[in-house]
Every structure is written in structure tokens, then in C-alpha cells.
Amino acid sequence: MNTVSSKVIIRAANAADATRLEEVRRVALAPVFASFRSILGDDIYNLAQAREDEAQAGYLASLFTAGSDWEVYAAERAGIIVGFVSVRLSLDKAIGEIGLNAVHPDWAREGIGTEMYQFAIKRMREAGMRVATVSRGGHSSTRQHGGHTKRRASTWAFPAYGCARSCSAQRSSNCGFREHRAPSPRLSRD
Numbered sequence: 001m002n003t004v005s006s007k008v009i010i011r012a013a014n015a016a017d018a019t020r021l022e023e024v025r026r027v028a029l030a031p032v033f034a035s036f037r038s039i040l041g042d043d044i045y046n047l048a049q050a051r052e053d054e055a056q057a058g059y060l061a062s063l064f065t066a067g068s069d070w071e072v073y074a075a076e077r078a079g080i081i082v083g084f085v086s087v088r089l090s091l092d093k094a095i096g097e098i099g100l101n102a103v104h105p106d107w108a109r110e111g112i113g114t115e116m117y118q119f120a121i122k123r124m125r126e127a128g129m130r131v132a133t134v135s136r137g138g139h140s141s142t143r144q145h146g147g148h149t150k151r152r153a154s155t156w157a158f159p160a161y162g163c164a165r166s167c168s169a170q171r172s173s174n175c176g177f178r179e180h181r182a183p184s185p186r187l188s189r190d
């Protein structure tokens with residue numbers, strides 16, 4: 001499955017792309033990790049967060065191993081990989097998940113991340129997923145909120161096709177309840 005939009009090509013990544021994907025991950029997430037260190041301070045960061053940040057490179061590599069249930073897609077512009085997104089499809093539960101993803105800072109603010117998320121959601125829809133989730137790190141305990149299940153601190157969940165409830169606003173943003181609205185490419189954590 002390849003998608004071309006605004007001179008960005010999104011295609012299935014392969015093991016030959018791993019070095020470039022790791023470079024994109026490293027430079028894109030460096031400011032995030034620096035922010036964690038700044039907020040936590042060196043001592044707490046080193047105790048509580050540093051190992052997780054360092055392990056993320058290995059995690060990206062694991063997405064390409066045999067038996068991984070993740071699909072990894074590369075976003076290219078002018079033949080250069082500028083970003084990537086990982087997608088997991090749970091066919092038995094009809095839940096899709098957007099996992100590790102990044103856009104190289106040199107191509108930030110050009111809509112590439114939005115295109116990757118739209119691609120991932122389209123992939124989920126084509127595979128018959130009814131719910132899409134976006135992993136955000138942290139623990140994965142769940143809670144009920146307005147009839148929709150959300151994972152606390154680690155995941156946002158939203159219907160892959162319009163409202164998850166049986167209201168007349170299916171596949172529409174016209175529903176009167178905020179929780180019923182169709183997902184937009186820009187996700188918020190309200």
C-alpha cells in the first residue's frame with residue numbers, strides 16, 4: 001500500500017530503511033527527551049526515564065523482526081525518508097493502533113505527520129478496524145469516559161468510523177456530543 005500526496009510518498013518500510021528510520025527517530029525525539037530531563041532534573045531522569053529513552057532505538061528495530069505484529073511505513077519526500085509511522089491491526093478486536101512515529105525536524109510543520117496519521121487511519125479502515133488508538137507512552141490502564149474507553153496516560157482512542165454510538169451522526173462531525181464526533185487528523189486530548 002503506497003500513498004502519494006503533496007509530493008510525499010508513504011510506503012511500506014523494510015529492513016534496508018532501518019538506519020535512516022533510526023536517524024529520524026533519534027533527531028525528532030531528542031528535544032522530547034531533553035524536555036523530560038529538564039522537567040525531571042538529572043537525578044530523577046537518570047533513575048526513572050533514561051533507560052526507557054535509550055531503549056527506544058531497540059524498540060524501533062524490534063518492529064522489523066520476524067513475528068512482529070507491527071506494520072512500519074516510511075514517508076518520503078524527493079526520495080529521502082523524512083518520517084515514519086507504525087501501525088498495529090488487532091483483527092480479532094477490530095482495533096488499530098498508531099505506535100512509534102516521527103518526522104525529521106528539517107521537514108517539520110509541512111503536514112507530513114498529518115499525512116502519516118491520515119494514511120494510518122485509512123489503513124485501519126481498509127482492514128476493517130472499528131476503533132483507532134494512538135499510543136503515547138506511559139502505562140496502559142484503561143477507564144471509561146463518556147461511553148468510550150480511553151487508556152490513561154498512554155493512549156487516545158476514537159472511533160475509526162464516525163460515532164461509536166448508534167446516533168444519527170455516523171461518519172459525520174454534526175453530532176451534538178463532542179465524544180460522538182468523527183475523528184479529525186488533529187487529535188486532542190480533551
